[in-house]
Amino acid sequence: MATFYPMVEFTKAVVGEIGEVELLIPAGTEPHDYEPSAKDVAKIHDADAVVYNSQVFETWMNDIKSNLDVTQTNVIEASEGIELLAIEETDHPEASDEDGHLHSQDPHVWLDPILAIEQVRQIQSSLSEQFPEHASLFKEQSESYIKELEALDQAYQTATAQAKNRTFVTQHGAFSYLAKRYNLTQVAITGIASEGEPTPSRLATLKTFIQDNAINVIYFEENTSGKVAQTLAKETGVKLSVLATIESLTKEQQANGESYLSMMKENLEALTLSIQ
Template sequence: MKKVNTVKLLVSLFGSTALLVACGTESSQSGSTSEVESSESNNEKLQIVTTFYPMYDFTKNVVQDTADVSLLIPAGTEPHDFEPSAKMVADIENADVFIYNSDDMETWVPSVLENIKDSETVIVNASEGIDFIHNEELEEHDHEEDHEEYHVHAIDPHVWLDPVLAQTEVLTIQAGLIEADPDNVDLYEANAEVYIQKLDNLNQEFEKAFEGAENRTFVTQHAAFAYLAQQYDLTQIAISGLSPELEPSPAKLAELSVFAKENNVNHIYFEDNASSKIAETLATEVGVELAVLSPIEGITQEDQDLGIDYIQLMKNNLESLKKSIN
């Protein structure tokens, strides 16, 4: 596939909203597969590199079999701390399109892009144009006998966990694909329309499930669900902050224990891709059950072979949240 000049893509939220309305009225509720065929003028498939699973799944749903899509970060690897190998950087440089979530999620991306700035790879920042949530984290440091605490203001990058913002990311990905491969504009638009309708159906499932719920608070080890909570008027109480491995102080755990007991919290959530030790400690202290709430940062090949995807994992999260939101 012949490559074009690097671009940075921006889909305005206004434009995204207009297209989403059109998708909601024109798409089939069943989300049937598009019959639009790929341009026969292309002798080679588009080569696309994506960073982690949501970016891969969103992209695959837009291109279907028209392009070769690779996943850079393997399942079981924490995307926050990932560092690409020299071969991976070369793969990005040689790709037609490189798709990632944000500079705040894949913190290594800016340096990679600086090193390949002369490449013709089309760069797609899928969260471009989205208003990020700023999360205030409490970090703790021991210095001999002194114990210091200070607050860090961090940008929360977990926008894909909101089914509505996921639609915006899909539209941005679609725009990047069209920039790289304009001959297949009809295919990309049709496939994106079908997938966005599926995401909108998912959004409606969340809305219906939480409609009228009196208890709208959930306690989770990893503060990854602020966008989801914001979308559905829920309250996320996080044990560890944006980093799932950040250890809370004994005072913080004691405070959370009191909160959980006073607010009849019946489940503590942990993620499936990190240690559950912190959540287990709090659950034992409070005397409640543990449940999984996945940030969907990775998926095993076995799960993919079983047909499990982003939408199914989000539905699993919904069923898990119903244990607390009622």
């Protein structure tokens, strides 16, 4: 079992056809808003393993772990060993989501292809210890997927290497790891919470920043309300484009063959509208 979409894809890349990987948070659900039901908790207790991103993102996991028989269920934190970025304080309340979950660190590590590789390797290592009879196959399958992630990283490096404009404006401040990896600057309208509301002073500051720095695109998420980005784009006369956090794929998206890899490639295409 894995908590949300990237963790499912990374885990499937490791186990292949050997095991079934069930998605815990329903397709199309905003993971920031999710709280496990009693039925969900029971599913976790019944699973051989559960893969989650981090204690910062799945804030409810600690409570479940405290009542879980870890000799029966292997709990794998994919971000273990990764240094999480601190959330920069601004004049808007970005460090908590609308359910009041406080975040002092940024959990969106999967949006950096190199850190995604580390997550895949963490999953592979833990499952190999749990199922040593499959260790060699897990390694072979994970390395095959990692080659695709390395190609993705190379594509981002190539596209951003010579860019003169290295700043992008996005509604959801989820792309700090991506920006750091490729020496870009993310300017967030809200913050870590996808549905956060900026203060009027923050909007005024952003409007001036966009006009003074010749920003031509504002990014928003397709599966969330983009009303703040839309308002700011209208006031500044710039275009809108989608930049996906890939936290959740709808059943329709999955049926159409979309994946973490395909959406990261779409994100790169979108970024090249402003990173030039």
